[in-house]
Amino acid sequence: MPNVRTVDSLDEAIQEPHPAAGFSAAEWLGRTDDRNRIVRLGRATLLRNFAERL
Amino acid sequence: MLGPGLVREAASLLQRGQLAFDEARAVRSRRGKRRARVFSLDVHQSVIADLAVAMPEAGLDVLRWSISSHNHINRKVQIAPDPVSVVNAYTWKSIDENMIDAFQDRYSRFLQSFDGFVVCYPFAFAELFRGLDRPLLAVSATRYEVPYTLDPKQWNRLNAYLVDIDSKGELTLAANNVADRDYVEYFTGLKPSLAPSVCDYLQVSWSATTDRRVVFSRVPELERALVDEPQSTWQSAHAAFGGRYTWSQLATTAEVFVIPYNISTMTLFELATAGVPVTVPSKKLFAEWIESGIDVLSELSFYQVVSHPIIQTTSAGMTSTTGGWHVLTSTTRI
Numbered sequence: 001m002p003n004v005r006t007v008d009s010l011d012e013a014i015q016e017p018h019p020a021a022g023f024s025a026a027e028w029l030g031r032t033d034d035r036n037r038i039v040r041l042g043r044a045t046l047l048r049n050f051a052e053r054l
Numbered sequence: 055m056l057g058p059g060l061v062r063e064a065a066s067l068l069q070r071g072q073l074a075f076d077e078a079r080a081v082r083s084r085r086g087k088r089r090a091r092v093f094s095l096d097v098h099q100s101v102i103a104d105l106a107v108a109m110p111e112a113g114l115d116v117l118r119w120s121i122s123s124h125n126h127i128n129r130k131v132q133i134a135p136d137p138v139s140v141v142n143a144y145t146w147k148s149i150d151e152n153m154i155d156a157f158q159d160r161y162s163r164f165l166q167s168f169d170g171f172v173v174c175y176p177f178a179f180a181e182l183f184r185g186l187d188r189p190l191l192a193v194s195a196t197r198y199e200v201p202y203t204l205d206p207k208q209w210n211r212l213n214a215y216l217v218d219i220d221s222k223g224e225l226t227l228a229a230n231n232v233a234d235r236d237y238v239e240y241f242t243g244l245k246p247s248l249a250p251s252v253c254d255y256l257q258v259s260w261s262a263t264t265d266r267r268v269v270f271s272r273v274p275e276l277e278r279a280l281v282d283e284p285q286s287t288w289q290s291a292h293a294a295f296g297g298r299y300t301w302s303q304l305a306t307t308a309e310v311f312v313i314p315y316n317i318s319t320m321t322l323f324e325l326a327t328a329g330v331p332v333t334v335p336s337k338k339l340f341a342e343w344i345e346s347g348i349d350v351l352s353e354l355s356f357y358q359v360v361s362h363p364i365i366q367t368t369s370a371g372m373t374s375t376t377g378g379w380h381v382l383t384s385t386t387r388i
Contacts, residue, residue: 001332003325003332004322004326004332004333004334005333006337006339007333007336007339008338009339010276010279010283013280013311013333014285014286014287015285017309018308018309018331018333020262020308020309020331021308021309021331025259025260025261025262028260028331029259029260029329032326032329035326036252036254036326036327039249039250039252039327040108040254042248042250043104043108043249043251043252044111045249046193046226046228046247046249047108047109047111047114047191048112050112050114050226051090051112051113051114053189053223053226054090054092054114054188054189
């Protein structure tokens with residue numbers, strides 16, 4: 001998930017900003033577009049496979 | 055002015071009427087004379103709601119009956135669990151072969167009118183459609199064996215049923231996360247495909263119009279440690295939003311810290327698709343907390359949910375216990 005960062009301590013979460021802080025909302029959402037396209041394709045493929053059995 | 059009791063009664067009457075209408079319409083419609091029509095009965099309203107978004111594009115009409123106690127999330131009216139006969143919000147955890155037979159007796163003509171069925175939570179509902187010889191789509195979003203966790207006889211029967219319909223080419227099997235894909239495979243031998251939930255039923259995108267940083271945690275001590283630090287700008291969800299919050303509010307949040315109670319939650323999928331920046335503990339941090347006795351990942355297994363003593367399997371693979379979290383987390387990537 002491109003929107004997720006992991007932290008090794010609560011202190012890191014407090015001190016360090018999320019990478020998204022360096023982007024405008026539009027720029028940041030552009031970085032998550034690929035993931036959304038891929039998961040939509042996965043869902044569509046699953047449903048198409050099911051529909052073909054009906 | 056109507057009192058709350060009368061409003062509830064009117065709403066209940068409306069929901070019973072809706073289900074009766076659904077039944078009558080389904081029985082009247084003739085298979086093969088229309089688009090493929092599938093039926094879903096589910097306790098978890100979000101997983102099927104996500105699939106339903108894309109069903110028209112796949113040529114599918116779906117009728118959804120939800121016995122979830124969270125119907126208010128996706129419905130404006132009829133927010134109580136649908137008052138289904140036999141298998142409903144009050145009875146489903148006691149499902150067994152007698153209940154399955156009674157459900158089939160009650161809804162025989164109705165069920166016959168569908169071209170296929172969908173189950174998400176729980177997979178045990180797959181057997182409500184046994185003997186109908188129709189394709190089944192099963193999508194696991196959390197440990198699939200509920201409510202049979204403590205009942206090996208019923209769990210084994212469910213596994214055998216899934217294997218049987220798979221061998222007949224009737225089963226389309228998926229999981230929305232890697233951990234549950236592997237969990238289903240470990241116990242059934244079947245190989246689900248991976249189809250992460252999209253959750254675009256929300257129709258929201260991150261707007262970052264506030265500098266609010268909000269923590270979502272069911273562990274009060276961790277929430278306090280994060281919020282009470284003098285330099286911290288984190289707030290509890292309650293402090294930020296009061297009681298219930300809306301997705302529109304959440305989309306304005308600069309960052310969300312999720313301390314998950316389970317290895318995969320629909321909230322994480324919803325946040326991902328909306329593009330909301332999320333922070334989660336690393337595996338190393340989870341390990342430190344668990345070794346310190348902090349109750350994170352408290353619903354990883356239904357053993358934990360029902361406070362059943364933990365029994366480790368001897369396998370290096372999955373367990374249905376807290377001990378399984380290392381395996382589950384090590385494979386989770388979406």
